[in-house]
Amino acid sequence: MSGRATRAALVALTVTASLLVGPPPAVAQTTTAFLASADSYVNAGSPATNYNSTNTLAVAATPTRVSYLKFTVTTLTDPVISVHLRLHTQNVSNAASPAGGTAQQVGTGWAESTLTYANRPASVGGTLGSLGKVLPNTWYEIDVTSAVNGNGTYAFSVASDNPDGAYYDSRESGTFAPRLVVLTGSSGTGDNVLLNGGDISACATTGAAQTAAIIAREPGTVMAGGDLTDSGTAAQLANCYGPTWGKFKDRTKPILGNHDYLTAAAKPTFDYFGPVLPPGKGYYSFDQAGWHIVVLNTNCSQVGGCQAGSAQERWLRADLAAHPNRCTLAQYHHPLFSSGGRESSNVRPLFQALYDAGAEIVINGHNHQYERFAPQNPSGVADPARGIREFVVGTGGRPLQSSFPEPAANSEVRNGTTFGVLKLTLSPSSYTWQFLPVAGATFTDSGSGTCH
Template identity: 55%
Template sequence: MRTLRAFLLVVAVLAATLVTPAPAQAVTTHIYPATRDTYVKASSPNTNYNSQRQLVVAGSPDRISYLAFAVTGLTEPILHATLRMKTLDTSNAGSTDGGRVFPVGSSWSETTLTYATRPAPIGPSVTPIERVKPDTIHDIDVTDAIRGNGVVSFGIFSNHTDGAYYHSRENNEAAGPALLVYTGVPSTDDTVILAAGDIADCRTERDEQTAKILDTEVGVVAAIGDTAYEKGAPEEYAACYAPTWGRHKSRTRPAVGNHEYLTPNAAGYFGYFGAAAGPPGQGWYSYNMAGGQWHVVVLNSNCAKIGGCHAGSPQERWLRADLAASKARCTVAYWHQPLFASGGRGSSAYRPLFQALYDAGVEVLLNAHNHQYERFAPQTPTGAADPDRGVRQFIIGTGGRSLQPDFPTVAANSEVRNGNVFGVLRLTLLPGEYRWRFVPVAGQTFNEVGTGLCH
């Protein structure tokens, strides 16, 4: 996909939890039987075992199985993908370790493949297969390895000597390996915000990984700035953002970042998102969620481009008027660059905006800019802890561009920090209450959940 996106970029340049997620709507299951499968053996490095009617995974000597699938006909976002294997019905088919699945290149042939010519892994192991029993179906999550239509290939290896034996496609076509891909469009849910910033870059695949979270999570998508690197140009939105987070453009409520303004007047950003981005030249707007029980305010943190962020500036005046007119009990706001940050790059320029939020009793503020995750306790605009009336700030610059693991100075009231995991914040808006859960990308772990009450 990244090669395709890079090609599209060139063409465009030339042309110019605490709460269980609701299921997706209209899920379609695509089943692909293996088109190739075989195994190789370290003790016989030049022998091809395609004539054997089984797939073997074991160590000492190493026996590695290989499988390939032709994925076709996908037109909707991928929600989930599973590799299905069935063990043989003999007593020695089971194992305390069924193996580890890893993606490999797909150019190998099952009739000539040997241990000496085996393909190298092209990524880390996707997931382990736990203890396996004879004559049993085992489903392995391989979602992170499926990019869309095309040939996908896997290897399975194990360091355990008690090998696992699986049906091959030649031995039993019905019980042979199969790839199951589930597609669909997640339903909307106006009680959930899915938030992150610092997102799409054609030089990486990490934004695709965070986009996969959106594929399976319901809610409004809050893209909190720096959405298309390097400068938010129209061709970067077309080639880099649109194939990933752009899959969810119809439910996205964006905030503009500083990189978007590397294109004059952030024209690429406003052109791509249209009316959803607020009036061009301003970029601030508001909307309601949770049946009107929550008010959401989106601001523009590029102060020099919009007449300032100081008290009395056009945006600050609009903000105070908008908050005063809101009838919702609870409010969440977001803009790109933070006031408080342990990773540096916090700016006092946003204190007047924070002051307006505090004066109106706003509960939550979401920021990005720092490529990290950080959560603060409720606090005042001057950084004093205030559990009763304070605004709780989150930084979620984990959308895919890159990460910054270092926190030079721990800011006052900083409660949780992580600079090593990509992911999305899931903020659930309930009557008089909010709940958060950080959802990491597949293969990474970071457990961060909590709840707060409205003022």
């Protein structure tokens, strides 16, 4: 289907519906339709022939005819809920069939202008879905959710075991062009959402109140990333943290920072959170949305060190071995990597243990800034295949640090002037992130990743 590339442009169908789930306020779901960027079919009876000029997508068993479609998915920021391949049968009598076709995912390295049966792409995985009886001039859908996990390029084949098969409109038809319909969002319960922010409550400033307003409207688990108060006193927890982030205590997973230990042994903070924060240790783990999530205590001198062989490092390796989830995330206060000048090499053995176990994400605070890194190994070498993506999110409310003395290797995004919260939305094999700024601020950052 040569020539008309513009018809493969993204068609955004923003269908937003409020979900009434009670406080926090409900989230939205969005449907986006992506038109095919390439499509054609091949014929085993003429294995060297390209059928691009026919403007038809044919599927049949005698001879074997298989249709191929390619889509480019972009601009998604929320997790994928469902994906359907939509096809329209041609308005001719022989478009009807008792077996409309079965879809599989295929490789993307083909072009419609050169595609033939002889060079057709190989299948990737098993059957995604099938159509039964189809009639002329009608839309049909095949569920291909399991093959699409976020932004990227995806390709599919459709084949039929019926001798006569069916005929569908190609992308040149315009109105009846094939499309990939993607539903994104969440259920509104926040079960797959983490809201991350550290360096939160300075009693003399209003930053924590501003970021708390974000959490009030967002469902999800609150990851309070350390330095919860100025110096960890019971009075500061009650009078400064309590009226802001403390409102969400029942859905909070706390992380300990160095300021929390300015009061001996961080006892008021342990007392404030109770059993969720294991006494004397402050490191623990839990599972959520198919992910394994580890909280570590990088106030190393307070827990017997963070070095290889320390009690915490041994616990971490055992915990990771006992939870071989495909997707793993860790959060602790002190970053190994930072462009803000306050990186901590003491945590490298913990980062190493996480890397060895195939973890996806590490989230830190300590620097009162936002920074995102590309996936990298414990030595700071870029590692797209199995590296850990680190976020520094010290933007919870304490006075910000705008200076980045020297950009670190693999640093992708930096901002030191905006209070906000990092929203992570977890799917079984992928994730999306979005930095949510406080009211009146404009900086944001978003993207997606796939688990190793």
